[in-house]
Amino acid sequence: RAKQEGRGRLRFYEARMGVQVRERRQIEHDLRHAVERGELQVVYQPQTRIDSGEAVGFEALLRWHHPERGIVPPNLFIPIAEETGSILGIGEWVLRETCREAVSWDKPLRIAVNVSAVQLHAPGFAELVHEILFATGLSPARLELEITETALIRDLPRALATLRRIKALGVRIAMDDFGTGYSSLSNLRAFPFDKIKIDASFTRAVDSSEQAATIVRTVLGLGRGLGLPVLAEGVETSAELAFLDAESCQEAQGYLIGRPGPIGGFQHLTAEHGKSAAEDAA
Ligand code: C2E
Ligand code: MG
Ligand code: MG
Ligand code: MG
Numbered sequence: 001r002a003k004q005e006g007r008g009r010l011r012f013y014e015a016r017m018g019v020q021v022r023e024r025r026q027i028e029h030d031l032r033h034a035v036e037r038g039e040l041q042v043v044y045q046p047q048t049r050i051d052s053g054e055a056v057g058f059e060a061l062l063r064w065h066h067p068e069r070g071i072v073p074p075n076l077f078i079p080i081a082e083e084t085g086s087i088l089g090i091g092e093w094v095l096r097e098t099c100r101e102a103v104s105w106d107k108p109l110r111i112a113v114n115v116s117a118v119q120l121h122a123p124g125f126a127e128l129v130h131e132i133l134f135a136t137g138l139s140p141a142r143l144e145l146e147i148t149e150t151a152l153i154r155d156l157p158r159a160l161a162t163l164r165r166i167k168a169l170g171v172r173i174a175m176d177d178f179g180t181g182y183s184s185l186s187n188l189r190a191f192p193f194d195k196i197k198i199d200a201s202f203t204r205a206v207d208s209s210e211q212a213a214t215i216v217r218t219v220l221g222l223g224r225g226l227g228l229p230v231l232a233e234g235v236e237t238s239a240e241l242a243f244l245d246a247e248s249c250q251e252a253q254g255y256l257i258g259r260p261g262p263i264g265g266f267q268h269l270t271a272e273h274g275k276s277a278a279e280d281a282a
Helices: 002-034 074-084 086-103 117-121 125-136 149-168 185-190 210-226 238-246 263-270 277-281
Strands: 040-049 055-066 070-072 110-114 143-148 172-178 195-198 230-232
Touching: 002 055, 002 074, 002 086, 040 086, 040 263, 055 074, 055 086, 055 263, 074 086, 086 110, 086 117, 086 125, 110 172, 117 125, 117 149, 125 143, 125 149, 143 149, 149 172, 149 185, 185 210, 195 210, 210 230, 210 238
Parallel strands: 055 110, 110 143, 143 172, 172 195, 195 230
Antiparallel strands: 040 055, 055 070
């Protein structure tokens, strides 16, 4: 009886695995055509200075509108795109699209773009960034590339060489999701970072966990010591923002300040004499 049940369960798992494998292949396949079919969209999330509350830039976040599945979250499809190599075309599209968009703003706000390990290690990535800046006319100082530590470790010397070439263009580099993954303090020193982004998992816990608060204070101290500004990700409550302000964290990003959305909804930030959302509604 137990054996039979066990076999039944096994068959159930096998069936489910089959679906997962098939689903994955389908996603891999569909991803290959997502750019040309116009299914990808970039949404923008504001990044602000904590002391003045003023917007300093936006992070570009990718959305995939799948014709049958609806919105597929990046945490699901980006790892697949990295494995199949689709990320190269997708990443190039995101970079070009966001640089072109940022050029149209009245205010010279920064645009932060996530770069995957596969892009960073692909031959000619620095040249691609150069070409896109040239083609769109975006001032290099307005572009910030967000790189995770995990993206560096594949080939540290190669990553370093590429990032140095990108830095030489005048582009900024931010370390994303700091404190998660394979954190190594030597990376912070060896790599030409301009900013540290504290992962949302720490920000979220500063009110409830003394450990999280200590980690955030330590990263802020590290930033001060190294002369690197720190941005806290995932700020959702005013208590979190107050904590970060009291600890002299420079920048914040999160639902409290603004959820990621189409750039049209942020005209009050990008336009010189932009109408506020309230005025717009009136
Ligand atoms: P990330 O770069 O760390 O981006 C921040 C994530 O936190 C985004 O999730 C954002 O929507 C979410 N977020 C922002 N504020 C809050 C908040 O207050 N609370 C909570 N709970 N979440 C918040 P999203 O858009 O789902 O993106 C997930 C990840 O996918 C990104 O993490 C990034 O690693 C990757 N990703 C997104 N777009 C791209 C892209 O164009 N290229 C590459 N290579 N990766 C991307
Ligand atoms: Mg990011
Ligand atoms: Mg992050
Ligand atoms: Mg992340």
